[in-house]
Amino acid sequence: MYYIGVDLGGTNIAVGIVNEKGEMLKKGSVPTNAKRPADEIIKDMGELCKKLITEQGITVDDVEYAGIATPGTADHDNGIVVYANNLPFENYPLAAKLSEFSGIKKVLIENDANAAAKGEAEMGAAKGCNNSVMITLGTGVGGGIIIDKKVYSGFNYAGGELGHVVIEVDGAQCSCGRKGCWEAYSSATGLINMTKAKMQETKDTVMWEIAPTLEAVDGKTAFDAMRKNDKAGKEVVDKYIKYLAAGLINMINIFQPEVLVIGGGICKEGENLTKPLQEYIDKEEYARSNKQRTTVKIAALGNDAGIIGAAMLGF
Amino acid sequence: MYYIGVDLGGTNIAVGIVNEKGEMLKKGSVPTNAKRPADEIIKDMGELCKKLITEQGITVDDVEYAGIATPGTADHDNGIVVYANNLPFENYPLAAKLSEFSGIKKVLIENDANAAAKGEAEMGAAKGCNNSVMITLGTGVGGGIIIDKKVYSGFNYAGGELGHVVIEVDGAQCSCGRKGCWEAYSSATGLINMTKAKMQETKDTVMWEIAPTLEAVDGKTAFDAMRKNDKAGKEVVDKYIKYLAAGLINMINIFQPEVLVIGGGICKEGENLTKPLQEYIDKEEYARSNKQRTTVKIAALGNDAGIIGAAMLGF
Known part of the structure; x- marks a missing residue:
């Protein structure tokens, strides 16, 4: 199985495909252009996910889920960004939107600093x-x-x-x-x-x-x-x-x-x-x-x- | 079923019998005399538990477990007080000792401030x-x-x-x-x-x-x-x-x-x-x-x- 990780920054959207061992297999990025409407940003995020999936020679059904590291307050139970300072999100259904634009069925979200801590705890200094x-x-x-x-x-x-x-x-x-x-x-x-x-x-x-x-x-x-x-x-x-x-x-x-x-x-x-x-x-x-x-x-x-x-x- | 709670202080040992709703049914206390050897303190704790059990008209087998709130660093996984400032405990097997002196089979321990937080979370302000x-x-x-x-x-x-x-x-x-x-x-x-x-x-x-x-x-x-x-x-x-x-x-x-x-x-x-x-x-x-x-x-x-x-x- 494959897992997609998205790091949504104020400048760039970085996406990676990761295997079940947490190893990064493929990576890409596109500009965020943070002043656009939220849907346009997430559409580009979805396109990048689809492009990397194709390049990796897999299909969307091979992806167990995508996870998004987002700025702001991330309601990880409901996939909603409650509020973000630098991005046009207010009670924005980020998980559902990426699912819609990418075809990936399951999408999880988390605040970016929290997601980084999770990364270090799984694969990094706190493994x-x-x-x-x-x-x-x-x-x-x-x-x-x-x-x-x-x-x-x-x-x-x-x-x-x-x-x-x-x-x-x-x-x-x-x-x-x-x-x-x-x-x-x-x-x-x-x-x-x-x-x-x-x-x-x-x-x-x-x-x-x-x-x-x-x-x-x-x-x-x-x-x-x-x-x-x-x-x-x-x-x-x-x-x-x-x-x-x-x-x-x-x-x-x-x-x-x-x-x-x-x-x-x-x-x-x-x-x-x-x-x-x-x-x-x-x-x-x-x-x-x-x-x-x-x-x-x-x-x-x-x-x-x-x-x-x-x-x-x-x- | 009944539950026994012990609050081990520097001055007094307070013991209570609590029911499954968290209600206090009976309470008593004895002086700690903290400068004695640890075993003597816990013997008195055990005697008080047995006395309250008798007064309540139940037996030790009706007690699901006893919990102890103790000063110091409490290894709650192993029932051991690693260290306490005001009591003669250093890597002291507090849970096993109370079990020995009281006949109560299962004994849990926790730091006193943590136990108070648990009490407030179960029955008090944070219920x-x-x-x-x-x-x-x-x-x-x-x-x-x-x-x-x-x-x-x-x-x-x-x-x-x-x-x-x-x-x-x-x-x-x-x-x-x-x-x-x-x-x-x-x-x-x-x-x-x-x-x-x-x-x-x-x-x-x-x-x-x-x-x-x-x-x-x-x-x-x-x-x-x-x-x-x-x-x-x-x-x-x-x-x-x-x-x-x-x-x-x-x-x-x-x-x-x-x-x-x-x-x-x-x-x-x-x-x-x-x-x-x-x-x-x-x-x-x-x-x-x-x-x-x-x-x-x-x-x-x-x-x-x-x-x-x-x-x-x-x-």
Whole structure:
């Protein structure tokens, strides 16, 4: 049997065909053009599914189901997207629509961060675990909770907003309206804001060579400066890691997952990131004297986590 | 059939007989004398169970199982207390021991905060819910997570430490070693510390009449002062509620439980507490525009939550 996974992003729709072992056999993508009516977007999604099915030399009847990783609040019991920020979905019957446009009988849906967590739990860094939590450090801080191998998203499908946990009352403004959310510190955006603030504070830093203007600052600027023994760069990195650790230890104290997966571009920093994080965890985790402790791992599936997780939603 | 629930506290062992409807039929208690060897404590627990069984006019064979709510990390799969702070338990086979000393064949165990959450989920404020979270505002801030009607405590049984979530990086010192934990602000201890700090800051407050010395300050002092239109008292209450709300909204954003239960002595403040809390939630919750939202409720079972939850662990 075959399974189709769809990762519906604001820019592209990525589709993959996966076998029963979770291996990706074929992959393709088309632009989302997110400002169109929802039906037009899903029509293109359906066409891409049909095209890949044909290219794979199978028929729609060989597909057990398709799974869609979508932004927003995904009612996975009824296949309806309750609401999405960047896409024209409001109580939109996403599952039924893809079924209509592709001919695939059964379609499952899940929020994209949750689907990525499911992918990592089935085929990635948390493979084989019953309980895991995934944190994605991107434009925001995304979260996905896997309990008993299933996505947990609360009674109204809106749970798992792990980035919107306040770690500093009255702290940095978050896009959600609260102040001091973890996301405001530990997202790439948060890191860039910290870097810019430090650069405005001091002219005496290599960061002004790496990024001659504030517009040129990215998530690597401070780390690159640190590698050149820049004091200000190291201070930014130290602060970033301190806040990231605070949020991660919160998640461990709450969930004690077998594996806590961290994903997102910043993870390319490798040991510069994970070593100091682990030191904080060893010092502060509530169950630090336990024999059995949560393992923190870098995500293994990269950009494929959403497709693979979506394809394995029924597993 | 009958079920026995045991709430093992640092001061008393409370035991109750419960019927299949979760109703308490009989209750009794003996002192814990926590400094004795574990076996002596559990012998007394067993004797009390046998005494209540006799008084109820039933036999040990009429008891389906006994459940124990215990402090510490409770391996509920194997009936073993991994570790407890205030009791002489380390890898102690609590379930097998009570079975030996009482003759009750089947014994289940659970951490006390988790058992209270189970009690509230079965018979109390969250009755009928699949997913609920309970927060107890006492000496510390205790937490219990119910998912699919079962206690969730992570892969090593140490999860659900909801009070040990940092809400202010580098904030108030917590007993767990971290700084800025929710518990350091929202426990009765946290409230008392805030009250004392404000009193030391200003002599011009009714709080010095209510509590003539700092030793006389308790969790009611600031609320009582506020009711007498005292400005400083109101400032303490406002700050207390602000931090409590921050932590509660964190829990909603993470879990989106059907019901979030709040227990502990401070809840006697009623609307003075719940009304401003709800205002914060309505303003800040991530899913505040959703139709389906978490309901915050005051715990319904009081001190019986542990016994009833323990008695219903097998439900």
